[in-house]
Amino acid sequence: MKERLTRWFGGLAAGLIVLDLFFLWRAPAEIQAPRPISRLHGPRVIMCVCDGLRADLVGRVAMPTLATLARQGTSTFTARSETPTLTMPNMVSLLTGRPPFGHGIIDNDAPSFEIAFPTIFDAARQAGLTTALYTGKEKLRALAPLGQVDRVVVMQVADSTPLVDQLVHDLGEPSTQYDLAFVHLPDADAAGHASGWMSLAYLEAAARLDREINRIVHAVREAGLSPRTALIITADHGGIEHHHYRAVPEVYLVPWIAVGAGIPKGRTIPRPVSLHDTAPTVLRLLQVPIPPTMTGISVEGLPDADDRG
Numbered sequence: 001m002k003e004r005l006t007r008w009f010g011g012l013a014a015g016l017i018v019l020d021l022f023f024l025w026r027a028p029a030e031i032q033a034p035r036p037i038s039r040l041h042g043p044r045v046i047m048c049v050c051d052g053l054r055a056d057l058v059g060r061v062a063m064p065t066l067a068t069l070a071r072q073g074t075s076t077f078t079a080r081s082e083t084p085t086l087t088m089p090n091m092v093s094l095l096t097g098r099p100p101f102g103h104g105i106i107d108n109d110a111p112s113f114e115i116a117f118p119t120i121f122d123a124a125r126q127a128g129l130t131t132a133l134y135t136g137k138e139k140l141r142a143l144a145p146l147g148q149v150d151r152v153v154v155m156q157v158a159d160s161t162p163l164v165d166q167l168v169h170d171l172g173e174p175s176t177q178y179d180l181a182f183v184h185l186p187d188a189d190a191a192g193h194a195s196g197w198m199s200l201a202y203l204e205a206a207a208r209l210d211r212e213i214n215r216i217v218h219a220v221r222e223a224g225l226s227p228r229t230a231l232i233i234t235a236d237h238g239g240i241e242h243h244h245y246r247a248v249p250e251v252y253l254v255p256w257i258a259v260g261a262g263i264p265k266g267r268t269i270p271r272p273v274s275l276h277d278t279a280p281t282v283l284r285l286l287q288v289p290i291p292p293t294m295t296g297i298s299v300e301g302l303p304d305a306d307d308r309g
């Protein structure tokens, strides 16, 4: 009973956070200039970062959606998490296109910090695109300071279902279909810390994650956005036992899959990809200028938006 009540209150709190942010964000959204009409038909990117998802899961464990998306797109299962292999430094690398020693965010639990380099949100917005962050960890709110991202949905959950519910709902409405959506899915990391990486609970969380990503793919299709949406799926780090700080392949190897509009099918990326290569890749797909501070190298072989016809 106590557990049920706790869960109920947890759900209520998560709901209130979304509601709270909805009201916080309504004001800037209302005064924001309308999106340039050309971008209404331009390319879109949805990035799904699966917290703590090991690269060797896909294939070994039933993750049919990820396995299919990898076949339908361009992928590698030997992408590298940045050092330190912790969530916050890697999230900032994914956003800034710089490794942690290059952006300075090394601490995983800093109470507050400022990102000193332009992010993919900044670059996209400067080009007139709309941006959104959906995250299942409260502390990742720091990735989108007030006023810098059009839509922020923050929950503190171990099961990303309500977060994906919100994303799927937003994808169904033209006014909440963002050009760039960065989605953080906490399931695998939460189960890994609680029960161990590759434990039954971890494998169940991975299977759920796979179903949630399938729901996102379907929502994109139902909204008619498939012809111009690219999906990038990766992870911030893997894990072993109950942690992810040791420099072993189980921890530092992560999946990296790009699939969708115009992306070559069935191609394996022939070079080592680091997570900080993701930001320039995303901007290139969005046809947005890449800030010179981004030291990552855009994954070659993916089309510029121009090529999509």
Ligand SMILES: [Zn+2]
Residues within 6 Å of the ligand: 052, 087, 189, 193, 244
């Ligand atoms: Zn963790």
